[in-house]
Amino acid sequence: MAESSSLSAPAPDAGLQIYTSSSPQLQLHDMIFCLAKPLALKAAVLLNIPDIIATHGGGEGSSLSVEDIAFHIAASAPTMNMKLPNLEYLFRLLRYLASYHVFTETSDAGRAVEFKRYRYGLTAVSKLLMVENEYSCVPLVLAATSKIPWEGLQRLHETVMEGCPAMSKAFGMNAWDYFRNDPQENEMFNRAMASDTRAVMASVVRVYDHGFKNINTLVDVAGGTGSDLSMIVKEHPHIHGINLDLPHVIDIAPALPGVEHVSGNMFQHIPPADAVFMKSVLHDWKDEQCVEILKKCHEAIPGNGKVIAVDAIIEEEAGCLQRMGLRSDIEMMVFTDGGKERTEDEFKEIFRLAGFQRYAITKLPFSLPSIIEIFKD
Numbered sequence: 106m107a108e109s110s111s112l113s114a115p116a117p118d119a120g121l122q123i124y125t126s127s128s129p130q131l132q133l134h135d136m137i138f139c140l141a142k143p144l145a146l147k148a149a150v151l152l153n154i155p156d157i158i159a160t161h162g163g164g165e166g167s168s169l170s171v172e173d174i175a176f177h178i179a180a181s182a183p184t185m186n187m188k189l190p191n192l193e194y195l196f197r198l199l200r201y202l203a204s205y206h207v208f209t210e211t212s213d214a215g216r217a218v219e220f221k222r223y224r225y226g227l228t229a230v231s232k233l234l235m236v237e238n239e240y241s242c243v244p245l246v247l248a249a250t251s252k253i254p255w256e257g258l259q260r261l262h263e264t265v266m267e268g269c270p271a272m273s274k275a276f277g278m279n280a281w282d283y284f285r286n287d288p289q290e291n292e293m294f295n296r297a298m299a300s301d302t303r304a305v306m307a308s309v310v311r312v313y314d315h316g317f318k319n320i321n322t323l324v325d326v327a328g329g330t331g332s333d334l335s336m337i338v339k340e341h342p343h344i345h346g347i348n349l350d351l352p353h354v355i356d357i358a359p360a361l362p363g364v365e366h367v368s369g370n371m372f373q374h375i376p377p378a379d380a381v382f383m384k385s386v387l388h389d390w391k392d393e394q395c396v397e398i399l400k401k402c403h404e405a406i407p408g409n410g411k412v413i414a415v416d417a418i419i420e421e422e423a424g425c426l427q428r429m430g431l432r433s434d435i436e437m438m439v440f441t442d443g444g445k446e447r448t449e450d451e452f453k454e455i456f457r458l459a460g461f462q463r464y465a466i467t468k469l470p471f472s473l474p475s476i477i478e479i480f481k482d
């Protein structure tokens with residue numbers, strides 16, 4: 106048998122040319138095998154790796170060896186019974202995530218893969234995977250890899266064939282009923298929504314500062330556990346905030362200064378207020394239901410009142426944000442009964458049917474959703 110040192114790299118083979126960056130095979134492979142990405146992120150989060158590097162790495166720009174990370178995993182995760190992870194496997198997880206710039210990677214091992222000589226540090230991406238970060242995406246990673254999206258999306262073809270949500274087929278009920286019946290998934294979903302909200306709302310509060318000035322009472326319709334409203338009220342303490350959502354959501358909502366939680370059904374009654382706020386809500390519903398919700402909003406606000414909707418608007422031009430909108434549209438197909446992401450023209454028609462006179466759109470920087478003001482007069 107030949108010594109390994111005598112082996113040489115194979116000459117470039119014409120057959121391998123299919124794997125150039127523009128090749129359809131590579132493009133397809135990227136889509137087919139992307140499943141490992143969110144699950145590798147989940148593994149890193151469950152093993153607490155970003156927080157371990159932040160805590161024990163020695164400050165900004167520093168890093169930890171694979172062995173150090175392994176030691177702290179064993180020490181920090183009681184569920185692992187102080188067991189050291191397999192060092193080589195841990196290295197392979199870190200190396201994969203570093204290839205997506207989730208971690209920095211340095212080594213003095215030259216070309217050899219001597220995993221003990223590799224070190225990993227935080228990047229702007231992994232800082233978002235720290236539990237302590239204000240904008241932590243950990244709840245999103247956990248919710249996006251939970252059984253609901255996986256089992257629901259497996260049935261996308263059935264959704265397309267039958268024009269009804271796979272969620273009901275997979276679980277025998279719609280998403281809101283499912284969460285009402287499963288406290289753990291309810292908590293996970295609401296934590297993910299709240300986490301998603303923080304970054305978008307930071308932008309809303311900054312860009313739309315002037316828009317909240319003349320409002321004394323603001324009702325957040327389907328506001329989840331109240332985090333959107335809490336961020337608005339913090340910046341505008343003169344506002345009395347009312348957070349309306351279903352009972353099983355309000356039951357787990359924390360007490361928040363300036364926010365009154367109200368259990369209710371937005372199709373039946375919306376508490377009166379100077380203005381309505383509504384984020385990531387219209388995309389959950391069919392056009393007719395959006396018109397119904399907006400008619401209730403119309404009743405709840407005075408003649409000079411407005412609805413401030415924060416929602417994605419599907420545009421013609423392609424691009425990263427556009428693709429996020431289209432992905433969200435697929436999720437709406439699977440998880441809601443007729444919800445969808447809409448174009449401006451589709452929104453316009455819904456606003457008209459609900460009795461509103463005009464609207465204005467403000468785009469948010471680096472965000473999928475826009476602010477849509479919908480005026481009664």
Ligand SMILES: C[S@@+](CC[C@H](N)C(=O)[O-])C[C@H]1O[C@@H](n2cnc3c(N)ncnc32)[C@H](O)[C@@H]1O
Nearest residue numbers: 298302327328329350351354369370371384385
């Ligand atoms: C996609 S979440 C958006 C939550 C929040 N606005 C945010 O952006 O984080 C949709 C919300 O609608 C609520 N919801 C569903 N049906 C409702 C109804 N009939 N009345 C009030 N809230 C409802 C859900 O409980 C959930 O909190």
